[in-house]
Amino acid sequence: MADKRTVVSTEHYKGVRDFYPEDQFIQRYIFEHMERVCESFGYEEYNASILEHAELYRSKTSEEIVNEQTYTFTDRGDREVTLRPEMTPTFARMIAARSRDIPLPARWYTIANVFRYERPQRGRLREHWQLNADMIGVSGVHADAEIIAMAHTIMQSLGATERDFEIRVSDRRILDAMYDSLGIPAASRAETTRLLDRREKMRDFETVLADTLKSSEQATALIDLLDRTTSTSYLEELRVALEHMNITNMVVDTKITRGFDYYTGMVFEVFDTDPSNRRSMFGGGRYDNLLTLFGHEPVPTVGFAMGDVTARDFLESHNLLPSYAPATEVMVAIVEASATSHAMRLAQDLRREDVTVAVNFSGKKVGDQIRQADKMRIPFIIAVGSTERDTGRYTVKNLATGHEITLPAERIADHLFSALG
């Protein structure tokens, strides 16, 4: 054994994950469903570097997030660089940079990894992947409905039914109207909104709110207004639009605010209805002013983001995770070293017919090679030795059923595809 002091740790960095093949399989399963749904709604895929100028996040996000919750460093050319903590500013930047060339409305999506420097806990890591889907250039209830419909369709494509989750919807304009009518100054509105976002988790909510507003009368009046507001005509229009698309698990919940300053209209969050995991999984909303950050005129935009960690937790708790299957369909077992070249040639011929083939060079006994294929859950095995080389006929064994069939090389691929469905 090597000297302990010189050995490098096999542990991954704090708050990030290794994706072993079984993990990556699930990751890919989730991503493929997201991609398929987005593209079925006419969304185009885009991407960008994880590195951004730090200033991109300074103006629109709070001080604490930039200073304490991002990975920011100075590069060798004295530039402040940040590992993207979210995708929306990058999306807005890309649109603003080419706004003359991009026909609006545009529908874009990406599945990107984002980073935040904080203490990891359940559902919150330092790196996670999230789907971001945004429609830019259209305002109104039908665009809002489409975004919610995509979130809904993704949940269904992953196996969830409407009983498994609910879509809680509100509208930032409800709050704005209340702030106006109560004469709450612009300066304390953002903080008040963030406070409302945490309302359900707080015990002394009313006291803190009165403190923030510096007026217990205003606090009481605001709470009273909120509690009496069950819906708005806009949200009811939205409900109708969703019901036309057979989406019936929307509920109006004026307590949904989504903490961020940039939302300007509809906001929503998707909740798990399982009593043991009754929490917000992901959400989104309308933000019509983000392009002004780049000196651009406002452009109406609505979007949402869905993270892989919460998606995986949801699938796990609802027993919806797929069971692992490798991409490899066939293992070619070499039973005599003299047949190795012949086995590799066979594998190459099968690959040309779109069969995925791994050749086993271990030199172990056939039984052990079969055992390994079975353990790796490879469905078929073909043993190749001098007999096969000389006759040109191969025995294909289905490891799940034990069934064997002997065929000439050119008929193997067809047999496999019909057996695999």
Added chain:
RNA sequence: GUGCUUAUGGUGUAAUGGUUAGCACUACAGCUUGUGGAGCUGUCAGUUCCGGUUCAAAUCCGGAUAGGCACCCCA
């Protein structure tokens, strides 16, 4: 950043402060020259790290590190 809690072979676990730290799985080798999933045998491999208390520490104490949970904050 704060608090609570946990840490034993690769994995999962066991061990009143007192034998050589036990068991299962995995891996590897063999019983077994071309058809497996079983069985048997054997091998590799562990008390996270640093310090303290004690005749004696996996076990008690302090610190570090890492994981989990909650707070803070929420993209």
